[in-house]
Amino acid sequence: MNDDPSKRRLGRGLAALIGEMDQPMSEMASRPSVNADRKVAIDLVVRNPRNPRKHFAEEDLQDLASSIRQHGIVQPVVVRSVADGRFEIIAGERRWRAAQLAGLNEIPVIIREVDDRTALELAIVENVQRADLNPVEEALGYEQLIAEHGYTQNDLGEVIGKSRSHVANSLRLLKLPDLVRDMLFAGTLSAGHARALIPTSDPLGLARTIVAKGMSVRDAERLAQNNIKAQSNPVLETKSAEKDPDTLALERTLSDSLGLSVTVNHKGTGGGKLMISYKSLEQLEEICRLLERR
Known part of the structure; x- marks a missing residue:
């Protein structure tokens, strides 16, 4: 991992960062950029347009709004100052939305003066750690940090407290067609x-079949494997060429561990082939590093 100060800061974990942001000024007096808790007009608070979380369940917002009407906002919204006397949300957009539904004119805020990069990092990490993102939003958030700030998959794994393979598998979802991502x-x-569905020739058609038949993940893997075999050998389209469940489970375990497509082909003699597919030199180098370590 490189020595970027921002990444070292995030590597301390979200809990520490958000914990600091939720502390009043009396406990953070040594930090000149920290302002005390205060209330601001709700129409002066705006969402962060680059927040990876786009979907907020209406029912959940209504439940939170009902609670806010009775008890107020227990945890302040964390914001930063932007132009025209407004404040952009760093953490707490859900509370802000519910407060609007509850009819509040003012909300309590904690103001933290951070730059665009740090605001984006915190927005992504907060949502990922609190499991507020669906898989597509999570993958887009990772992609944004990689594209805009040069994070590697290892960097992101350390920052968000998840494995590199989890990050890699999340990013692979972005290869799917838009209609499948919508599903x-x-x-x-x-x-x-x-x-x-990622390595198949017809992910949309297979996705519709999976949904229509209510298939389990294992059933979906069998369906996808048959599609891949038929794609590489058209003769197999008319034959039953399913792998046994244990082999499919092994392929899935290895693929999840490496974050790459893994195929296991057994032969009748007890031997066989293990194939790992990669699409970049970075992925190849990672495979070599893992093998050399062992």
Whole structure:
């Protein structure tokens, strides 16, 4: 991992960062950029347009709004100052939206003066750590940090407290067609279903079959594997060429561990082939590093 100060700061963990942001000025007096808790007009608070979280369940917002009407906002919204006397949300957009539904004119805020990069990092990390993102939003958030700030998959794994393979598998979902991603976004497909579709020739058609038949992830993997075999050998389209469940489970475990497509082909003699597919030199170098370590 490189020595970028921002990454070292995030590597301390979200809990520490958000914990600091929620502390009043009396406990953070040594930090000149920290302002005390205060209330601001709700129409002066705006969402962060680059927040990876786009979907907020209406029912959940209504429940929170009902609670806010009775008890107020228990945890302040964390914001930063922007132009025209307004404040942009760093953490707490859900509370802000519910407060609007509850009819509040003012909300309590904690003001932290951070730059665009740090605001984006915190928005992504906060949502990922609190499991507020669906798989597509999570993947887009990772992609944004990689594209805009040069994070590697290892960097992101350390920052968000997840494995590199988790990050890699999340990013693979972005290879799917938009209509399949929409199904994943809506929750009609799980991330496990969607990952099985990535190497297939007809992910949309297979996705519709999976949803229509209510297939399990394992069933979806069998369906995808048959499609891949038929794609490489058209003769197999008319033959039953399913792998046994144990082999499919092994392929899934290895693929999840490496974050790459893994195929296991057994022969009748007890031997066989293990194939790992990579699409970049970075992925190849990672495979070599893992093998050399062992």
